[in-house]
Amino acid sequence: MNRSIKLLIFTAVALTAATFVGLTYAQGISDAPLTSASPYGSSREVSIDNFSFSPTPITVPEGTTLTWINRDDIPHTVVSDDQQQFKSKALDTDEKFSHTFSKAGTYSYFCSIHPKMVAKVIVEAKK
Numbered sequence: 001m002n003r004s005i006k007l008l009i010f011t012a013v014a015l016t017a018a019t020f021v022g023l024t025y026a027q028g029i030s031d032a033p034l035t036s037a038s039p040y041g042s043s044r045e046v047s048i049d050n051f052s053f054s055p056t057p058i059t060v061p062e063g064t065t066l067t068w069i070n071r072d073d074i075p076h077t078v079v080s081d082d083q084q085q086f087k088s089k090a091l092d093t094d095e096k097f098s099h100t101f102s103k104a105g106t107y108s109y110f111c112s113i114h115p116k117m118v119a120k121v122i123v124e125a126k127k
Contacts (some may be wrong), residue, residue: 066104
């Protein structure tokens with residue numbers, strides 16, 4: 001190959017890698033704990049995978065919208081212990097369910113299909 005083609009290929013690969021890295025960080029991937037002190041906005045995600053909710057517990061400020069995403073190969077639900085605060089339909093793989101927590105408190109929830117799957121949301125009052 002001549003030199004200009006090699007330079008063109010190298011530039012294309014470098015730009016693709018830089019774009020991928022930039023998009024990864026723009027999506028907020030971090031090892032930081034999801035707490036009220038986190039630098040994220042007013043929405044957070046909980047993953048459903050391998051018959052568990054993660055993270056749990058999760059601590060968020062009032063007004064936060066949590067979105068659960070089923071990453072498992074089988075359906076799951078997200079249901080508050082009192083079955084009144086929030087209740088999803090059966091979520092297939094990659095389906096989502098969201099709920100906004102407007103009041104401080106501790107909210108325990110479970111999967112109604114697999115009742116041993118339990119987790120907790122701790123909602124802190126805004127300061």
